[in-house]
Amino acid sequence: MEPVLTVPEHGLPGHLVDFVGALRRHGVSVGPGETVDAARVLTAIDLTRREHLREGLAAALLRRSGQREVFDPLFDLYFPAALGAGARPVEVPRADGGPVDVDALRAVLADLLRDGDPAALAELARAAVDALGRSGAAGTGVRGAAAQPGWSSYQALRALSPETLLAQILADLQAGDDFADEVLRRDVRERIAAFRRMVTDEVRRRTAEIRGREQVARSAVPTPVEQVEFLSAHAEQLAGLRRTVHPLARRLASRLAVRRRHAKRGELDMRRTLRRSMSTGGVPMRPAHRRRRPGRPELVVLCDVSGSVAGFSHFTLLLVQALREQFSKVRVFAFVERADEVTHLFEPGAELSGVMQRVLREADLVAFDGHSDYGGSFGSFAEHWGDAVGPRTSLLVLGDGRTNYRNPNLNVLKRLVGQVRHAHWLNPEPRRQWGSGDSAALRYADILPMHECRTAAQLADVVEALLPV
Secondary structure, three states, X not given: OOOOOOOOOOOHHHHHHHHHHHHHHOOOOOOHHHHHHHHHHHHHOOOOOHHHHHXXXXXXXXXXXXXXXXXXXXXXHHOOOOOOOOOOOOOOOEHHHOOEOHHHHHHHHHHHHHHOOHHHHHHHHHHHHHHHOEEOHHHHOOOOHHHOOEEOHXXXXXXXXXXXXXXXXXXXXXXXXXXXXXXXXXXXXXXXXXXXXXXXXXXHHHHHHHHOHHHHHHHHOOOOHHHOEHHHOOHHHHHHHHHOHHHHHHHHHXXXXXXXXXXXXXXXXXXXXHHHHHHHXXXXXXXXXXXXXXXXXXXXXXXXXXXXXXXXXXXXXXXXXXXXXXXXXXXXXXXXXXXXXXXHHHOOOOOOOOHHHHHHHHOOOOXXXXXXXXXXXXXXXXXXXXXXXXXXXXEEEEOOOEOOOOOOOHHHHHHHHHHOOEEEEEEOOOXXXXXXXXXXXXXXXXXXXXXXXOEHXXXXXXXXXXXXX
């Protein structure tokens, strides 16, 4: 039977408002309209069906893909399935009424994993945490305020070691067919992984009862993918960022279309307006506007692909590739110690998985020791591809501006910026770090506008502002 929702003391409406506030604090944009829709959900569904409530609130409150990663942990904190050990705690086997009989508990776990009953596994996870996951005062005997009881998923899972039950379960389920056995093996592994998540979720719930939801949410709720900082993102987060490129590009293109519709007319032409006003006694009844000459500019991207900046450059280049129809021509140049053109790797239809590895492997970027040399890169670009920039070109530089104390070559960059229509620099470092150590960011910022782009959200705002109208 599905667990009954625990109703908060101050009522569901106030609790819903608290939940919406938590979503906003963690980067999920929820407006008053969505909140009203969520309140209607509470009146339209059976509150004893907790999963129905989860899906109903998600449908009312969420508007973008990827927000479930934030929504689900917060939902479990604000709408827990139980309080404490629960209303129907599972009886844990004990040796002669004393300590927990871990072997007997593992045997129960093996039976449930074999049967694949999610509800029974969830109840067992709750009982296992209550019996094996206690830490702090209950587990150490330490006294005083610092000895407040706590909960540990690591401690509970180490005692149960569910992964070691795989062979035993497969021995009971083997069908004698290689394909069927492989399907069973994967299915059981997924059940074990799901049980581990249940234990982790249960520890998070019990910890929130002691320390408060907000404190637990700060560490337990993942950062929304668009708020992840490029320079600190791990491989899984960067993969998630790459999956957001095309949805983000579609949103930017639709916003650009709206801007273009609103900007069909050019600026007010005062000379023609005053000339027209002569027929109305000097009253400007018929304003005249300058004729717009829309044209898609050429884009030249010059990007640092060294070290930790490579993740930022990769995401930005994928975004530029997805938006390339907004420009008449796009040319991409990568650099470490010197620059080389890699446009062919980002052409439409090109295979973009592992493209940065191809850039580093195929392009001629290293001259001496493989450390970033912005001055040398600007110099080689101007020497070999100086004709790539002109009056219709928009120049985009991607990098942190850290020169390893080498010559920043400001004069060459100044000359390049003077040749182009627009020039901008996107920097993934926090603004407060510009100019620190070997960073020449502030010196470069004197030559062209430099924008802080630590996250995908910041990058989207900057790129939207820079797209041609």
